[in-house]
Structures are given as C-alpha cells and as structure tokens.
Amino acid sequence: MVNSLDVESVKVIIFQLGDKEYAIPVSQVQGIEKTMHITRVPKTPKYVKGVINLRGVVTPIIDLRDRFNVKSSVEDENTRIIIITVDEMEVGFIVDAANDVMDIPKASIEPQPEVVGSYEEEFISGVAKVEKRLLILLNLEKVLNTLK
Amino acid sequence: MDTNQYLDVFLDESREHLQSCNENLLVLEQNPHDLAIVNEIFRNAHTLKGMSATMGFEDLADLTHKMENVLDAIRNEKITVNSDILDVVFESADHLEAMIDDIANGGDGKRDVSATVAKLKRIENGEPINGASDTASQETATTESTATADSLEYDEFELTVIEQSHDQGFNTYEIAVQLREDCLLKAARVYMVFDILEKLGDVIKSSPTVEQLEEEQFDNDFYVALVTKDPADDVQKKLLKVSEVEKVTVKPIDYESLVRHEVAVTVEETKPVQSAGEKAAQKDVKPAAKKSAAKKAPAKKVAHASSKTIRVNIERLDILMNLFEELVIDRGRLQSIATELNHSELNETVERMSRVSGDLQNIILTMRMVPVETVFNRFPKMVRQLTRDLHKKVNLEIIGAETELDRTVIDELGDPLVHLIRNALDHGVESPEVRKAAGKPEEGNVVLRAYHSGNHVFIEIEDDGAGINREKVLEKAISKGIVTTEAAESMTDNQVNELILASGFSTADVISDISGRGVGLDVVKSTIESLGGNITIESTEGKGSLFSVQLPLTLSIISVMLVEIEKEIYAIPLSSIIETSIIRNSDILNAHNQKVIDFRGKVVPLVFLEEIFEVNRTEPVEDEFHSVVLVRKGEKMAGLVVDSFIGQQEIVLKSLGNYLTNVFAISGATILGNGEVALIIDCNSLIK
Numbered sequence: 060m061v062n063s064l065d066v067e068s069v070k071v072i073i074f075q076l077g078d079k080e081y082a083i084p085v086s087q088v089q090g091i092e093k094t095m096h097i098t099r100v101p102k103t104p105k106y107v108k109g110v111i112n113l114r115g116v117v118t119p120i121i122d123l124r125d126r127f128n129v130k131s132s133v134e135d136e137n138t139r140i141i142i143i144t145v146d147e148m149e150v151g152f153i154v155d156a157a158n159d160v161m162d163i164p165k166a167s168i169e170p171q172p173e174v175v176g177s178y179e180e181e182f183i184s185g186v187a188k189v190e191k192r193l194l195i196l197l198n199l200e201k202v203l204n205t206l207k
Numbered sequence: 208m209d210t211n212q213y214l215d216v217f218l219d220e221s222r223e224h225l226q227s228c229n230e231n232l233l234v235l236e237q238n239p240h241d242l243a244i245v246n247e248i249f250r251n252a253h254t255l256k257g258m259s260a261t262m263g264f265e266d267l268a269d270l271t272h273k274m275e276n277v278l279d280a281i282r283n284e285k286i287t288v289n290s291d292i293l294d295v296v297f298e299s300a301d302h303l304e305a306m307i308d309d310i311a312n313g314g315d316g317k318r319d320v321s322a323t324v325a326k327l328k329r330i331e332n333g334e335p336i337n338g339a340s341d342t343a344s345q346e347t348a349t350t351e352s353t354a355t356a357d358s359l360e361y362d363e364f365e366l367t368v369i370e371q372s373h374d375q376g377f378n379t380y381e382i383a384v385q386l387r388e389d390c391l392l393k394a395a396r397v398y399m400v401f402d403i404l405e406k407l408g409d410v411i412k413s414s415p416t417v418e419q420l421e422e423e424q425f426d427n428d429f430y431v432a433l434v435t436k437d438p439a440d441d442v443q444k445k446l447l448k449v450s451e452v453e454k455v456t457v458k459p460i461d462y463e464s465l466v467r468h469e470v471a472v473t474v475e476e477t478k479p480v481q482s483a484g485e486k487a488a489q490k491d492v493k494p495a496a497k498k499s500a501a502k503k504a505p506a507k508k509v510a511h512a513s514s515k516t517i518r519v520n521i522e523r524l525d526i527l528m529n530l531f532e533e534l535v536i537d538r539g540r541l542q543s544i545a546t547e548l549n550h551s552e553l554n555e556t557v558e559r560m561s562r563v564s565g566d567l568q569n570i571i572l573t574m575r576m577v578p579v580e581t582v583f584n585r586f587p588k589m590v591r592q593l594t595r596d597l598h599k600k601v602n603l604e605i606i607g608a609e610t611e612l613d614r615t616v617i618d619e620l621g622d623p624l625v626h627l628i629r630n631a632l633d634h635g636v637e638s639p640e641v642r643k644a645a646g647k648p649e650e651g652n653v654v655l656r657a658y659h660s661g662n663h664v665f666i667e668i669e670d671d672g673a674g675i676n677r678e679k680v681l682e683k684a685i686s687k688g689i690v691t692t693e694a695a696e697s698m699t700d701n702q703v704n705e706l707i708l709a710s711g712f713s714t715a716d717v718i719s720d721i722s723g724r725g726v727g728l729d730v731v732k733s734t735i736e737s738l739g740g741n742i743t744i745e746s747t748e749g750k751g752s753l754f755s756v757q758l759p760l761t762l763s764i765i766s767v768m769l770v771e772i773e774k775e776i777y778a779i780p781l782s783s784i785i786e787t788s789i790i791r792n793s794d795i796l797n798a799h800n801q802k803v804i805d806f807r808g809k810v811v812p813l814v815f816l817e818e819i820f821e822v823n824r825t826e827p828v829e830d831e832f833h834s835v836v837l838v839r840k841g842e843k844m845a846g847l848v849v850d851s852f853i854g855q856q857e858i859v860l861k862s863l864g865n866y867l868t869n870v871f872a873i874s875g876a877t878i879l880g881n882g883e884v885a886l887i888i889d890c891n892s893l894i895k
Contacts, residue, residue, distance in 0.1 A: 095882075096882070096883045096884075098775070098876070098883060098884040098885065098886065099775065100863070100867060100870055100873065100886060101819070101820035101821050101822075101870075101871070101872075101873070101886075102820070102821070102870060102871040102872070102873075103867065103870060107867070109884075110863060110864075110867070110876060110884045110886075111884065112536075112878045112882055112883065112884050114533060115529050115530075115532050115533045115536070115878065116861070116864075117861045117862065117863055117864060117876045117878070117884055118864060119863065119864055119866045119867045146865075147865055148864065148865040148866045149864060149865075149866075150864075150866050203866060
C-alpha cells in the first residue's frame with residue numbers, strides 16, 4: 060500500500076489496449092489528445108498510421124496494436140492519442156483508452172515479465188502489481204527504435 | 208562592474224564597427240581625398256575605443272586610440288593618405304580583429320602590437336614609416352607612458368558646450384593634475400579634486416574617465432576640462448590645497464584649434480545630403496573605376512543614419528512564426544465557418560481579420576530577411592588580401608548587395624561564397640603577365656552579383672579569367688577516376704564544367720593554400736543543395752566563367768501545387784514543376800515496361816503516384832483522361848499522374864520530425880487551411 064510518502068514512486072499514465080493495462084512515466088508524456096485526422100505517410104511500416112497536426116507541429120502516429128501485433132479494434136469515443144517524447148522525438152500512440160494517473164511504488168515493479176509471453180515482450184521493461192491491477196511498463200526507446 | 212552580460216553585445220557591435228572600418232578603408236583607398244570617409248572611419252574607431260574601454264579591454268582601447276590619432280591627422284589634413292599608411296591602418300584593424308576574437312574565445316584581448324603602434328606613431332608625427340628601430344622602441348616607450356594623452360580630445364557635444372560657454376563669457380580650462388608618487392588614497396584625492404572643481408563650475412570631460420579615476424586606474428596624473436567663471440590662478444590655488452597633489456597646470460582651452468575640428472565635422476555632416484546633381488557632377492570628375500565606390504559611400508551613410516535597429520534572437524522570430532502559422536490555420540477555419548453561417552457582420556469581421564493577418568504575415572516574413580550585404584561585406588577585404596598574396600590585379604565589383612534573403616540561408620551562405628571567390632581569384636583570373644600576353648587588361652574583373660527572380664535569389668560570381676579548359680578538366684577527371692574515357696567523349700560542355708564540382712577534383716597545377724585542395728567546390732555544391740538551391744557553371748575558354756547559385760527566398764515558406772490522389776492531398780514544389788497537362792489514355796505509350804508520353808517531341812516517363820504511394824482505392828477509377836504534372840530534375844523530366852489538381856498555394860514547410868526520417872519521395876509536410884497535414888513530394892527522388 061502506498062501510505063507513506065517516503066516510499067519512492069513513479070507517477071505514470073495508465074492506458075488500455077484490449078484487456079491489458081499499460082503504464083508510461085508521466086515525465087515522458089506530453090499530452091493526451093482525442094483522435095483527429097491522420098495523414099497517411101506512404102512507404103512506412105504498417106504500424107505508422109501517419110502524421111497529425113499537433114498545434115502546428117507535424118507529429119508521427121504509431122498504432123500500438125499494430126506495433127504489438129494485437130488484433131486491431133474499431134475507433135470509438137474512448138480512443139486517444141498519447142503524445143510522448145523520447146530522445147527529442149515526439150510521437151503519438153493510438154490507444155483504446157487513457158484512464159488514469161497513478162503513483163506506482165518502485166518496490167512493486169518487477170523486472171521479469173514472465174506473465175506476458177507474447178510478441179510485445181521485447182518492449183516491456185517491467186510489470187507492476189498495484190491494488191490487484193497488473194500494469195505493464197513499456198520501454199519506449201525499444202517501441203520506437205526498431206523502425207531504424 | 209559586472210560586464211559579462213554585455214559581452215555578447217560588445218562583441219557583435221565591435222565586429223560591426225570593425226567591419227565598417229574595413230569597408231570604409233577600402234573606399235578610402237579608392238578616394239584618398241574624401242574626408243567624409245575618414246570621418247566615418249574615425250567615428251567607428253571612436254565608438255570602438257569607447258566600448259572597449261568601458262568593457263575594460265585596455266589594449267584594445269589603446270590600439271584603437273592610436274589608430275584614431277592617425278585618422279584624426281588625416282582628417283585634419285596633416286598627413287595625406289597613401290597605400291603605405293593604409294597598410295598600417297589595415298594592420299591595426301587586423302590586430303583589433305584578432306583581439307576581439309581572442310575576447311570572444313574567453314581571452315583577455317591582450318596582444319603584442321608594439322610594432323604597429325610604433326608605425327602608427329611615426330605616421331602621426333609625419334615621419335617615414337620604416338624608421339630606425341631604436342627610435343621605434345623609444346617612441347613606443349613614451350607613448351605607453353602617456354597613454355592617457357597629453358591633451359584632451361572632444362566630441363561634437365563637448366565642442367558645442369565649449370563653444371557656448373565661450374559665447375556666454377565662461378572660461379574653459381584644461382587642467383592637468385599630478386598626484387604625489389607616494390599618494391596612498393588616489394581615489395580619495397580624485398574625489399576631493401572633483402569636489403572642488405564642481406563647486407567652481409562644470410567638469411565637461413576627464414581623461415581617464417571618472418569611473419577609471421575612481422577605481423584608481425591611472426598613474427599619477429589626470430586631465431580635466433572645466434567650464435568656470437573663475438580665473439585660472441584661483442582654480443590652480445584651490446586645487447593645490449588638496450593634500451598629496453604635487454602639481455596643477457591650468458591652461459585655457461585653445462578654442463581656435465577646436466574650431467577647426469568643428470569645421471571638419473560640419474563639412475562631413477552636410478555631405479550625405481548633397482543634391483543628386485552635385486553628386487553626379489562629382490562622379491563625372493572621377494575615373495570610371497571609382498564610380499561605384501563614390502556612389503556607394505554616400506548612399507551607405509544615409510542608410511546608417513536612418514536605420515534604427517534592435518537585436519532579436521532568431522529563435523524568438525521562429526516562435527513568432529510558429530504562433531502565426533497556427534493563427535493562419537485558425538483563420539482558415541473561421542473563414543469556412545463564416546461562409547457556412549452567412550452572417551454579414553461575422554463575414555465582415557472575418558474579412559478584415561484576414562486582411563490584417565495577411566499584412567502581419569508579410570511583416571513577419573520580411574523580418575527574417577537580411578540583405579546579402581551582411582555576407583558580401585567581408586569580401587572586398589578578402590579580395591584585397593588575396594590579390595596581394597597571389598600577385599594578381601583584380602577589381603571586385605559587387606552588385607545588388609541589398610538583395611534580401613532569409614536569415615537561415617544567409618548564415619549558411621558565407622563559406623560557399625568564400626570558396627567560389629577564392630576559386631575565381633586563384634584559378635579564374637590569370638596573372639597580369641599572362642593577361643597582357645592574351646591581350647586583356649592587366650587588371651582582372653570579378654563581379655559578385657545578387658538579384659531576385661521569382662521565388663528565387665540568384666547569386667553569381669563572374670570572372671573574366673581563363674575559363675574552364677575542357678581537355679584539362681577531362682584529363683584530370685579521367686586520371687582521378689571520376690569519369691571513364693568513353694563517357695568523357697560524349698559529355699557536353701556543361702557536363703564537363705559540372706565535373707569541377709565533383710569531390711576529389713582540383714585542376715590547379717600548383718596547389719596553393721588559397722584553393723586547390725580539391726575539397727572546396729564539392730563542399731560548395733553540397734552546402735548549396737542542402738539549402739534547397741543549385742549551382743550551375745557557364746564558361747568560355749579564354750573569356751571567363753560564371754558560377755550561378757540559385758537559392759530559395761526562404762526556407763520556411765514555399766510555393767506548391769496541391770494535387771489530389773483518391774482523398775489524399777499532396778504538395779508538389781512549384782520550383783520543380785514545368786507545367787501541367789491533361790492527357791488522353793491513347794497518348795500513353797509503352798516502352799520497356801515503362802509508360803511514357805511524347806511531350807513536345809521529348810519522351811517523358813510517367814510516374815503513377817497512386818502506385819508509388821500505394822494509395823488504397825475504394826474502387827478502381829477508369830478515366831479516359833489523366834492529369835499530369837510535368838516535373839524536372841536538371842535536364843531530366845517526368846510526368847506525375849494524379850487524380851486532380853487543386854491549385855497553387857504558399858505553404859509553410861514543416862519536417863516530419865525526428866522519428867520519420869528518410870521517407871521515400873517525401874521531403875516534408877505542411878499544414879493546410881483545414882488543419883490537416885499534407886505531404887510534400889520530393890520530385891528529385893522520383894526521377895532516376
């Protein structure tokens with residue numbers, strides 16, 4: 060339980076893809092946007108949905124479902140674009156829903172993601188169990204890097 | 208005083224003043240009798256001296272002061288200008304530049320300049336420059352000790368004060384105060400002296416400055432100019448009452464000699480506003496070669512006087528630009544909403560807003576524009592130096608220095624142009640002997656020309672030198688393995704000329720340190736291409752060469768043609784479009800699995816953008832007609848097949864970001880009026 064302030068913790072944004080919950084540190088999140096018109100960019104990997112106009116900045120959008128080889132779902136009113144920055148790159152992720160902001164005690168993070176045995180394994184930096192929820196922590200560098 | 212925060216400004220301004228000095232010195236060399244120019248240089252030097260003294264760079268201030276003395280003598284026609292004297296002044300300017308660079312790199316700006324100082328001193332005294340060395344050292348010694356000057360100099364304002372005081376019956380004195388060697392509290396004594404002086408009248412000037420005096424930055428004596436009603440004797444007696452004051456000399460200011468200064472000042476003040484006719488008359492008297500210089504000098508001065516500027520960080524302009532772009536997008540939305548609602552007052556307001564923001568856009572764009580002069584102005588001096596080193600005679604003519612270009616382009620332009628000019632001087636213009644033998648005037652001519660044309664700025668470097676020797680270039684290119692012997696045979700002259708831009712190419716027989724390492728011109732080519740421009744060469748052997756650099760006006764805004772494929776909008780830069788046309792199915796021919804059309808007798812390959820860009824068709828389109836955009840890359844052409852044309856538009860260029868790099872055939876993106884992103888097609892990669 061997170062009842063004492065001296066426990067070291069990370070603040071994360073929690074989002075949903077299918078039935079799983081994922082977490083990204085707040086420090087890497089620039090903002091959460093509703094879906095908007097995406098311009099397709101030809102000759103890019105399938106998971107690159109295209110680019111959007113994010114307040115004057117052209118920002119590439121990645122569909123995490125395609126990235127993780129999860130069956131894609133239909134866009135609905137909960138669909139969000141989470142804008143993140145890694146190494147001065149600004150990229151948006153399409154997710155099913157962005158539900159929560161939470162402090163995860165560092166102690167509750169386990170590095171071995173044995174529970175998840177799928178394609179997305181290589182993008183995971185750890186899992187955290189907080190109040191019966193299982194949160195998957197993403198390694199954003201890896202999510203972005205394999206394009207190169 | 209903490210001066211660090213002013214250092215950047217100081218460096219910028221010093222460089223500006225020094226640059227201006229250099230330019231004017233060059234003009235002066237052409238018109239040795241034009242005192243207006245001397246005055247201009249003098250003013251630059253004077254400002255520089257003041258600034259460096261304030262910033263505490265004594266050496267810099269000191270050398271400038273010496274230089275100023277010489278200029279003053281020239282101004283007062285005590286000595287006449289000749290190229291030897293100018294050499295020394297140039298030398299001092301070089302020293303000053305080195306000092307400023309040193310300061311910029313965190314140094315203290317100290318430099319051994321005694322030799323130059325000695326020369327300056329000798330000029331000032333009207334002695335031959337290269338006198339015996341022992342007197343030189345002696346003189347250096349004496350100048351050092353009297354660095355504060357044994358009499359005061361006055362600027363215009365102070366002269367006016369003196370003049371008025373005279374008119375109103377006040378006395379003006381120049382007072383030399385000498386403190387005792389063993390004086391301990393010099394600042395305190397200075398304070399007491401000033402206290403007395405201020406009771407007697409007004410102190411209009413002191414040397415060293417009051418600040419320096421208060422910080423005890425002087426030896427034992429200092430000079431003060433005083434305006435008072437009291438007689439000289441009283442002043443002297445009162446000052447001598449301050450303890451530890453060794454000696455006080457009070458002498459009236461020589462008003463007559465100052466008037467002469469003033470005349471010089473007035474003459475120079477009236478010069479720029481001379482009538483055009485007078486100027487023309489003046490020009491006619493001068494030999495043709497000096498015309499441009501004479502014309503330039505007064506015009507320039509007017510500009511100096513009239514333009515008030517502030518320095519703005521370019522980043523702020525970028526931010527302003529970004530904000531404005533968002534405004535433009537919202538304006539577009541507002542316009543479409545207003546059209547929908549069809550409310551007359553709303554329409555009116557939106558229209559007015561559009562007009563205002565249109566004007567705003569122009570201003571923001573022109574704010575980023577800088578005249579190419581800022582790059583060109585360093586060339587005359589460089590050419591002067593190079594021609595001396597190379598023992599050639601070259602006249603550099605600059606045309607269109609006021610042509611404006613985007614700041615980001617200007618910043619990148621300097622180095623390529625330096626290379627091209629060096630190349631023209633080193634490889635282009637021949638030595639005087641060779642020129643004479645070829646029946647040309649000994650003095651070569653290099654023209655640096657800038658002008659606007661459409662959405663582009665052209666910068667040309669033209670010389671009347673040897674031109675490009677086709678055989679020699681091909682021989683070299685083959686030996687370096689750049690082209691094969693077979694290919695060489697069939698190359699056109701233009702293609703051969705382009706070879707000298709290839710990397711690893713250098714035709715100079717003797718490799719000099721000026722150019723000829725074979726790393727120059729290919730770097731020029733790649734830099735210019737990275738700026739979205741290109742470079743072409745025209746050359747006639749024996750007559751000269753013309754290097755023409757074409758650059759986009761600005762990097763941030765380009766003209767494009769918007770086209771549609773299925774529901775996707777793409778932008779094609781106008782700079783690569785030749786024309787658009789509608790073709791019939793029957794016009795399309797097949798050649799080697801490649802669809803081509805016959806375009807005015809030329810076979811042009813067709814590129815179906817929907818195939819290249821893998822556009823998802825909801826249903827196949829069968830159309831008798833096709834819309835084709837004909838684009839070019841150098842000599843080659845291609846026809847891009849699209850669904851329809853939307854129209855021409857000015858767009859703001861945006862990058863796709865750091866994540867999506869190297870996307871095939873896409874050079875960037877832009878934001879359309881409806882807020883959506885459109886991709887910009889890179890025609891160069893579509894043409895093989």
